Amino acid sequence: MLAFLPLFLRVPLAALLIALNTVLHTTPLFVVALLKWLLPIPAFRRGCNHVLVGLAESWIAVNSGLFAVFTRTTFHVEGLEGLQKDGHYLVLSNHQSWVDIPVLQKVFNRRIPFLRFFLKSQLIWVPLLGLAWWALDFPFMKRYTKSQLAKNPQLAGQDIAATRRACEKFRDMPVSVMNFVEGTRFTVDKHARQSSPYTHLLKPKAGGVAFVLDAMGQALHSVVDVTLVYPGGKPTLLDLMANRVPAVRVHVRQRAIPAEFLTGDYENDRAFRARFQQWMNAVWTDKDAELARQLAAAGSD
Template sequence: MRVFYFVLIALVVCISTVLHVTPLLLLALLKALLPSPRLRAACNPLLSGLAESWVGVNNWMWNHLTDTRLAMTGDASLRMDGHYLVLANHQSWVDILVLQRAFNRRIPLLRFFLKRQLFWVPMLGLAWWALDFPFMGRYTPKQIARNPDLAKRDIAATRRACEKFRAIPVSIMNFVEGTRFTAEKHAKQTSPYRHLLKPKSGGVAFVLDAMGQGLHAILDVTIAYPTGRPALLDLLMNKLPEVQVMVRQREIPQEFIGCDYQNDREFRVHFQRWMNQLWQEKDADMDRLLKLAET
């Protein structure tokens, strides 16, 4: 029976992807050819609507073809016309589907910072490009040490993306740990958190700097899997019984706007302390979510 559901879901995903991505790419081409900035801007809601429809089909399958329960708690006031920076912990590829399930058509379309290699994913890579998802180099510290200009490339890409996002309702998504949690990575980092890797503050600081007053809130999302960190196949084969999600809405500290994270050491230390405090609270939230699921 699980194999049947997996085949059915895979088939519907493939058909839905073709039916949504094909007109999306045609609309993106039309947008690129239009001479007027006003006409090009008019295409943005249509592009986002196609993406939200595709996510909606995925969510329908979640609701009707799996028994996975999504339990949400929190204090966020969500708006479709908002400008959000969404921060979350990262454990699995399932996280992306969880976020889409939780927020689709409740806040503007989630836009992720993607590894540049993902541009070559069939159909989806072009769709992400058409929707102005930023593609980043994601260079290692060793690569940056050998060539410091590499870090500047990602900063410039962040600024270009944020300039586009200023004019539209947007939800900029950042997995702050920079990689998926594993016990091996946790041990290698000697992470001070029980359930999390250390946060990487630079990307968050650059978005806040580039967007300025364009963002009105942070959505701090904590995702917990009571039965353990799942693979994507676990969801597709109906082996994931429950997901716990907590959403906290946080104000953006005004002292962080317009500061230079890269060159101002005092500000960088201050910002990192703020991120570490946020991550301590997230670690405690993870504890509460996992204990809540046990009761």
């Protein structure tokens, strides 16, 4: 609708409206989060959780509407059939850009339970959003370098323990736990340094997936396997607001979780770890082929 505006007007106006939308939604969210913290009554807290998620879903819906108003980006989405708003899902996706997050939010908002991402601990300091993510029970992970672990061996395993603590909160509520399995955004340099066997993907990091399955066990219904494709090239958030992302293709596939992976010791059982990694590698081989198929389909449009 407003994609005709010149770039020097469109981008600042879009950014201003997104910022205003964030302030308008996070203000009541902080009030509800404070009440939830002050009154540790289980029934009251459950009610607060519903309000918090409703505010977050409204924020996402408005942001998605703004992107539709300011851009001509077209979305090709496949595979949403059968997903449930009250399900318990582990959502796995490839990771190419920060644009992945608003795309995933747009595609899944109010179709499955609210997406909760594993975030680096430093992101809690992002103005407004950091506190909002904390209030919404996003799991914050503190990663340690090899040198830090060498100096302080007691830090080993703390990230795993944090994963388990975060997932325990989700066992008794509808949830979609989101994991970018590659652990970082795809670049050609990273692909080359890894000697990745996949054409379009980095190697999957299976450990985080295994720990979520271990922590949540039978509470999960299935894996929601998402393949994100940008036929025009890997975009930035500025590219999105500047209307330089002509199309986004999203393929969704539900996968049953093999029963043997719901109970197992990924950290200490070498045979179990090998089987789990083999399964994840097979999922990633399928994803690489799907990404190639989507690129070919985009080229024939």
